[in-house]
Amino acid sequence: MIRVENLYKAFGDQRVLQGVTLEVNTGEIMIVIGRSGGGKSVFLRHLLGLLRPDAGRIWVDGVDITGLRGRALDRVRERYGVVFQGGALFDSMTVFDNVAFPLREKKGRRRPGEIRDRAEEKLAQVGLGGAGHKYPDEISGGMRKRAAIARALVTEPEIVFFDEPTTGLDPVLVNAIHHLILDLHQKSRFTAVMVSHEIPEIFEIAQRVAMLHEGVIVEVGEPKVIQESANPVIQQFIRGQIEGPIRVT
Amino acid sequence: MNRGPTATLLRPVESLGRASLDVVESLGRFGFFLGEAAVWTFIPPFKVLQLLQRIHFVGFRSLSVIILTGAFTGMVLGLQVFLTLSRFGSEAFLGPAVALSLIRELGPVLAALMVTGRAGSALTAEIGIMRITEQIDALTVMALNPMRYLIVPVIVAGLITFPLMTAIFDVVGIYGGFLVGVKLLGLSEGTYFGEMQTFVDMSDIMTGFWKSLSFGVIVTWVCAYKGYHTGHGAEGVSRATTEAVVLSSVLILVWDYFLGSVLP
Ligand SMILES: Nc1ncnc2c1ncn2[C@@H]1O[C@H](COP(=O)(O)OP(=O)(O)O)[C@@H](O)[C@H]1O
Numbered sequence: 202m203i204r205v206e207n208l209y210k211a212f213g214d215q216r217v218l219q220g221v222t223l224e225v226n227t228g229e230i231m232i233v234i235g236r237s238g239g240g241k242s243v244f245l246r247h248l249l250g251l252l253r254p255d256a257g258r259i260w261v262d263g264v265d266i267t268g269l270r271g272r273a274l275d276r277v278r279e280r281y282g283v284v285f286q287g288g289a290l291f292d293s294m295t296v297f298d299n300v301a302f303p304l305r306e307k308k309g310r311r312r313p314g315e316i317r318d319r320a321e322e323k324l325a326q327v328g329l330g331g332a333g334h335k336y337p338d339e340i341s342g343g344m345r346k347r348a349a350i351a352r353a354l355v356t357e358p359e360i361v362f363f364d365e366p367t368t369g370l371d372p373v374l375v376n377a378i379h380h381l382i383l384d385l386h387q388k389s390r391f392t393a394v395m396v397s398h399e400i401p402e403i404f405e406i407a408q409r410v411a412m413l414h415e416g417v418i419v420e421v422g423e424p425k426v427i428q429e430s431a432n433p434v435i436q437q438f439i440r441g442q443i444e445g446p447i448r449v450t
Numbered sequence: 451m452n453r454g455p456t457a458t459l460l461r462p463v464e465s466l467g468r469a470s471l472d473v474v475e476s477l478g479r480f481g482f483f484l485g486e487a488a489v490w491t492f493i494p495p496f497k498v499l500q501l502l503q504r505i506h507f508v509g510f511r512s513l514s515v516i517i518l519t520g521a522f523t524g525m526v527l528g529l530q531v532f533l534t535l536s537r538f539g540s541e542a543f544l545g546p547a548v549a550l551s552l553i554r555e556l557g558p559v560l561a562a563l564m565v566t567g568r569a570g571s572a573l574t575a576e577i578g579i580m581r582i583t584e585q586i587d588a589l590t591v592m593a594l595n596p597m598r599y600l601i602v603p604v605i606v607a608g609l610i611t612f613p614l615m616t617a618i619f620d621v622v623g624i625y626g627g628f629l630v631g632v633k634l635l636g637l638s639e640g641t642y643f644g645e646m647q648t649f650v651d652m653s654d655i656m657t658g659f660w661k662s663l664s665f666g667v668i669v670t671w672v673c674a675y676k677g678y679h680t681g682h683g684a685e686g687v688s689r690a691t692t693e694a695v696v697l698s699s700v701l702i703l704v705w706d707y708f709l710g711s712v713l714p
Pocket residue numbers: 212217235236237238239240241242243244
């Protein structure tokens with residue numbers, strides 16, 4: 202279980218997180234929604250230990266990671282898989298090498314060929330069986346996202362973070378990737394924290410949805426609860442209305 | 451906060467203090483970066499493949515530009531020094547004059563400046579792009595230390611390649627001086643190389659070696675640091691690249707003067 206308590210973060214005098222509190226249960230898909238520039242990526246980067254909060258705590262299965270550094274933090278990260286907003290594939294490596302990379306660099310002896318088999322299996326699962334020899338800049342945006350998902354999941358992580366895995370893709374691809382994530386989740390039962398704007402599709406795949414607005418989680422609950430919420434902020438957001446408490450600037 | 455007349459008076463002092471703190475902080479970060487890389491250099495596992503790639507990147511790809519500039523530097527030296535020495539009737543010393551200027555000064559400095567332009571800028575751009583596209587963050591969250599994977603191989607490659615590049619620059623330059631002095635202006639071959647052997651000491655060669663070694667660290671350190679701490683977007687990368695080249699070049703010249711006055 203991931204527990205976030207009263208997280209504060211400011212860059213200069215721009216206050217981004219102003220007391221975020223959230224719990225993510227083991228094995229669930231938690232989707233965080235909120236405006237662009239609202240601090241969702243900043244929030245995720247705290248869970249990854251890439252940013253340090255000004256105040257507040259984060260526990261991952263009882264381990265407080267806010268004060269951790271070096272080896273201790275790496276031990277938590279070894280359980281993570283991360284799909285970054287832009288994919289963050291290593292552009293000097295082929296797609297196959299990108300997916301094999303985390304396996305090659307992990308300690309522990311492996312039977313020869315095992316790394317290749319596992320990387321190829323993951324590539325096939327995301328539908329990139331034939332594209333392993335290509336470089337990231339030779340494939341389409343949708344393929345890059347799928348390659349990033351394959352790389353994040355190849356180590357069979359317990360906790361997977363997705364930062365807008367479908368933003369900028371066409372509706373068919375959005376659906377394909379959502380099904381892919383659901384499928385993989387059913388197979389390996391990882392805990393997922395996902396940032397996404399895809400309304401209404403996310404209500405189909407999330408166990409719970411949390412809305413981040415003006416630096417705090419304004420509401421969190423099952424998709425049905427969020428969809429029927431009386432909170433005007435949420436109603437405006439999921440309907441995409443211009444008029445309402447969310448100011449368009 | 452007190453906004454009385456004293457506060458207004460003190461505002462310039464306050465912003466001066468803040469600016470100085472910023473400078474001290476970034477200097478500290480800059481120094482800490484090298485220290486951290488130094489520590490990770492000695493902690494296994496060592497990334498041999500990455501190191502070989504970096505040696506290829508920093509060294510091999512700069513080879514043509516080193517040979518070209520080395521040849522012309524030697525030829526210019528041969529011509530100019532010959533003309534100067536002939537006024538005193540001491541053309542015989544052309545060999546040692548060319549060799550000493552190349553080995554002690556021009557070889558290390560010009561080779562370092564050339565590699566900065568050829569490989570250093572590319573290095574900053576590459577690491578900068580890895581930063582803004584979150585590839586460095588991806589390494590970090592895979593529990594793989596980007597210092598070990600990215601920075602240490604670059605700095606060690608600098609230590610290995612800069613002395614080699616400098617040696618090549620020196621040899622090619624001496625041969626360029628030979629072409630002009632001996633083949634073109636008619637000095638005897640025996641005089642050119644014979645006097646060189648008499649006057650060039652091991653200590654001269656060591657001076658050049660220490661210079662090139664330290665330039666190797668300076669250039670790779672500055673270029674890697676600027677890429678690693680690049681600003682936002684494509685503009686951030688282009689600014690980082692410019693800053694890396696300018697800062698490397700300035701530091702090369704300053705450090706050259708310093709070493710020149712300390713080393714024998
Ligand atoms: N490293 C940083 N330094 C300064 N400002 C940042 C940094 N990271 C994010 N921000 C700012 O924080 C705000 C939230 O950004 P982000 O979390 O990326 O939004 P989003 O919800 O779209 O993912 C933005 O205004 C952004 O400019």
